[in-house]
Amino acid sequence: MKNANRMRIPVVALAVLATLYGCERERRDFGPTPSGATAIKSMRMSDLFPGGSDKTPAVDNRYDDNAYALAEGKRLFHWYNCTGCHGEGGGGSGPALMDNVWIYGSESENVFATIVQGRPNGMPAFGGRIPEKEVWQLVAYVRSMSGLVSSQAAPNRDDAMHAKKPESEVDRQRPVDVSTPRP
Amino acid sequence: MSSVGAALPGSADDASTAGRAGPRRILDGAGRDSAAAHALQRTWSDKPGVLGFLRTNDHKRIGRRFVVTAFLFFLLAGALAAVMRAQLALPDSHLVGPDLYDQLFTMHGTTMMFVFAVPVMQGLSVYFVPLMVGTRNTAFPRMTQCAYWVYVVGALTFWIAFALNTGADAGWFAYVPLTGPQYGVGHRADLWNNLVNFTEAMGLMVAVDIATVILKMRAPGMSLRRMPLFVWASLVASVMIIFAMPSVMLAANLVSFDRTFGTHFFNPAEGGDALLWQHLFWFFGHPEVYFIFIPALGFVSTIIPVFARRPMFGHDAVVMSLIATGFLAFGLWVHHMFATNLPELGKSFFTAMSYMIAIPTAVQIFCWIATLWTGRLNLRVPLLFVLGFFFIFVIGGLSGIMVGSVPLDLQVHDTYFVVAHLHYVLIGGAVFPLFGILHYWFPKLTGRMLDERLGRWQFWLFFVGFNVAFFPMHILGLQGMPRRMYTYGAETGWGPMNLVATIGAAVIAVSVLLFLVNVVRSWLHGERAGDDPWGADTLEWSTRSPPPPYNFAALPVVTSRQPLWAPRPPDAPTHVSGLSAEDREGLVTTVLDALPDVRYSYPEPTVWPFVAAWAVYAWLFWSGLSSAGMFWGLIPPAIAFIGWYWPSEKETTRQILLDKRP
Amino acid sequence: MIEALHNVQAPGGVQAQAVYHLWLLLLAVCTIVFVAVMAALALALRRARRAGAETRPRVELLERREPAVVRAVVIGVAVSAALLLGLLGASVYTSRTLAGMPLTDALHIELTAHQWWWEARYDDPAPSRIFLTANELHVPVGRPVLLTLRASDVIHSFWVPSLTGKKDLIPGREAMVTFRADHAGVYRGQCAEFCGYQHAKMALFVFADEPEAWQHWAEGQLAPAAAPRTALEARGRELFETGTCAMCHAVAGTLAGGRHAPDLTHVASRATLAAGAMPNDVAARTAWILDPQAIKPGVNMPATRLAPEDAAAITAFLGSLQ
Secondary structure, three states, X not given: OHHHHHHHHHHHHHHHHHHHHHHHHHOOOXXXXXXXXXXXXXXXXXXXXXXXXXXXXXXXXXXXXXXXXHHHHHHHHHHOOOHHHHOXXXXXXOOOOOOOEEOOOOOHHHHHHHHHHOEHHHEOOOOOOOOHHHHHHHHHHHHXXXXXXXXXXXXXXXXXXXXXXXXXXXXXXXXXXXXXXXX | OOOOEEEOOOOOOOHHHOOOOOOOOOEXXXXXXXXXXXXXXXXXXXXXXXXXXXXXXXXXXXXXXXXXXXXXXXXXXXXXXXXXXXHXXXXXXXXXXXXXXXXXXXHHHHHHHHHHHXXXXXXXXXXXXXXXXXXXXXXXXXXXXXXXXHHHHHHHHHHHHHHOOOOOOOOOOOOOOOOOOOOOOOOHHHHHHHHHHHHHHHHHXXXXXXXXXXXXXXXXXXXXXXXXXXXXXXXXXXXXXXXXXXXXXXXXXXXXXXXXXXXXXXXXXXXXOHHHHHXXXXXXXXXXXXXXXXHHHHHHHHHHHHHHOOOXXXXXXXXHHHHXXXXXXXXXXXXXXXXXXXXXXXXHHHHHHHHHOHHHHHHHHHHHHHHHHOOOEOOOHHHHHHHHXXXXXXXXXHHXXXXXXXXXXXXXXXXXXXXXXXXXXXXXXHHHHHHHXXXXXXXXXXXXXXXXXXXXXXXXXHHHHHHHHHHHHHHHHHOOOEOOOOOOOHHHOOHHHHHHHHHHHHHHHHHHHHHHHHHHHHHHHOOEOOOOOOOOOOHHHHOOOOOOOOOOOOOEOOOOOOOOOOOOOOXXXXXXXXXXOOOOEEEEEOOOOOOEEEEEEOOXXXXXXXXXXXXXXXXXXXXXXXXXXXXHOOHHHHHHHHHXXXXXXXXXXXXXXXXXXX | OOOOEOOOOOOOEHHHHHHHHHHHHHHHHHHHHHHHHHHHHHHHHHHOOEOOOOOOOOHHHHOOOXXXXXXXXXXXXXXXXXXXXXHHHHHHHHHHHHHXXXXXXXXXXXXXXXXXXEEEEEOOOOHHHOEEEEOEEEEEOOOOEEEEEEXXXXXXXXXXXXXXXXXXXXXXXXXXXXXXXXXXEEEEEEOOOOOOOOHHHOEEEEEEEOHHHHHHHHHHHHOOOOOOOOHHHHHHHHHHHHXXXXXXXXXXXXXXXXXXXXXXXXHHHOOEEOOOOEEOOHHHHHHHHHOHHHHOOOOOOOOOOOOHHHHHHHHHHHHOOO
């Protein structure tokens, strides 16, 4: 009986954790982004820093674990014609998104800024054209293409012609930025 | 009537084998309170406590577990229905949003069909078929024991997922592409696929066990023509399950492969077909409603002769009808797909088949009415529920003739008309007989009678509440209300009928509550029942209420279709004796005439089926979520089954000795 | 909201009429059978003497034949079988009638179902006379209509109860349904196959107009968007083209060319908004633009943060799109 009591706390903790995790992955968030939710204070654009490492905390895009948001991001990636330049992630006139090279940073706030502000050499600024919540969904999906989100929440294959491995099967890659010397 | 036992050839009583080697064991065959009966009690009892609970393979304990568990899920699914009706009572209601509502109707349908209806019918078969055929246990008790645990953990997983916002949300039939990899977002559809695997594994295991005990372990003299109608119904349902369930398991696993491995079974862009799912699912789905319905027909055929005080009129015709229904049920499935773009002439063929299956059903109904007409009626609660069954099921069957016609179905398919039809046939055709048989068999299960007055109140509330709830739905469907809508606008004019339906649903809830009160009170303080409070005709009433663990002190010999009613020929033995009372022995008989064939050693109780159920559960659950789980997850079941089948030297030695002589 | 007919028992066209007759036949036969069976049961209950559990059961009936009862049951089964055969014949006959509707000079519409709206493409041999609309069909009275049905995502079902039976729209497959509206009026339809969160609010309205009125409507649909008449409408058009709207919607004659959402070129001419979820008035339009999720949670259109004057401008612009 004593043993049973001792087990109770870890079991309850496990159950609560499972609840929280399960809840987040399966949450369907239909409301708009609350105003003021995405005040990005600062962003790191590179791994190079004078005088030691940077302590800027990354913005946690809570959609990284949310299956509904990732699926919406995938839908919007096609609807908003990201595929026109980036293909299915393999690139074209735009850079590849499914590899580990990130010109402007791979953290959520970096990708958000890239989409909203646009970038030289052809990336349009979608700032006033895509609502903020949908941008965050796209951010999460773009990161999922190189395995940077939870594989349990990442989308599976499309009901379309087979173009690439589904995002849930992609191995997690370690992002490198352009400042990293490559052989 | 003197009790004359016949000695089994090769047994110790048989003079021809006197003098062979081996210690002499106590044999069965003597009366209830004899030394043999005490020996049987010791042999067949389970150890007390949790270990005994987990290790038992007594068909009565397992059958009871199936029924109680299924009922708990019936209450849960019913509660979901109550929430749905509350939401639909008024137009533009905001009680429940679309996401939760989708999970509600999916959980309700899936639970009622997979987790309540099939297991409760199978559970009652597991309990009562060995008693009705006069044997001591089912044929493969460890398999049925394992089936129960697979069922419980599978059903609990499904519901715990619902509590974690991962409840299935695409309908109980889970059409692709909505449950496919693109549109089935998250893991909700995977949990549905898992549940199908668990419950179908359970169904198959129990069906094989029941079919075997019916065909091979009946009491001597119980030829096929003398078998009770409930046993025939269980046999037909079990064989149907064996043929139908693999189809849905296959379909669910194909979707699982599409979702987990990226296969293209249902992807039209890569050569798959979304309609393939519908064919595979409904090839199972239509027979499924019949293997819920056929045991219920068995219930009705059990109750009517007893409460009309005469043998069933047209017994052979009823048997033929059951078998015909079982066959024909496999030829109807496309009637769920009339709205698709299949060829029209082909669809009309399925109309013809759907109409054809009404004929054996009509035969049974007319035979039942004939039995009542020429009988002397004991109007107690079980018969009341059978009368309620007649009223409601005939309406349901006739609305089935309506939806079976292609042009009319194209108007009422996927509307509340079908919701009305399916509830009339399922509740009228299965749940009413179920309540009737529970009132009938409660004394055998517990040794106490259910209260008659509460039973009548329950019946009338259920009957009135059901019709008030579901009849307006026929009209709603004709007025254009489709199924699976979380709300509707006031301008559609559907409000008043929906409100009436919700009121009826509340009345149903009260009647179910009354049933629970009746069960609990009667279990604790009910009037004690003897062996045979109803004056019935089948073998389960010849033993104690509740039966001892070994069922019968001596296996009976059957000489007529109504073993407890018909007078025996004077020189016929009443029982066989010669099985060892110190070992778990049973008798295998021939299929057609039930002549004694071989003695059979039942397996001892063990905890391995419980362990194996968890191992199978782990494998199925893990493989539904990840590709690695499909292969690495096989390790636990491998270990569990090796443990289960590992031969025990003690048992083998004992069985060899028994083979020579008990 | 507009008054519309949506009742199987109120047919407005030849297909629904044929099914309605079959329904009446089935209802009559099934009611008679039900009454007969219940009468037999009631008589049996009245006739039979009462008994108790201890009443001796009549086992002698196991040996005895009961020819009168056998005859009655056999007659009952034979009559049932004959009725079933007759009803089968009626069903097949109705199927043939439905399939045999003449299609001379049929109007051809391609209907594509999306999650949770209907895209209609009016076909014409001259490509310049093809036009797109959404969620509302207009058909001429008395002229056969041929619908080609496709689904873009999941399975949907096209169903207008007062005009014809339903047909599923299945991705990867093409289905066809034919009907003819014989009485002028408005008919309501709804998606009848569960298709996701907003399956409940995926309605469709079919307006059966007199031929001249229909011709006038079709010519109107062919025209590009009307030019803005006020400064507010012009501002609204500018916001529409440069903001989020144009990412998904198209308005012919403007810079907005999105193909994933309903075509809005003539949105103000429609009676309802959002697949029948709301009446098409100013208040509803504004509420929809600002937060569609409050009205149809889960729908693909996002909430758009707009200043009140901008919202009014876009609403005015949309109101000008007759």
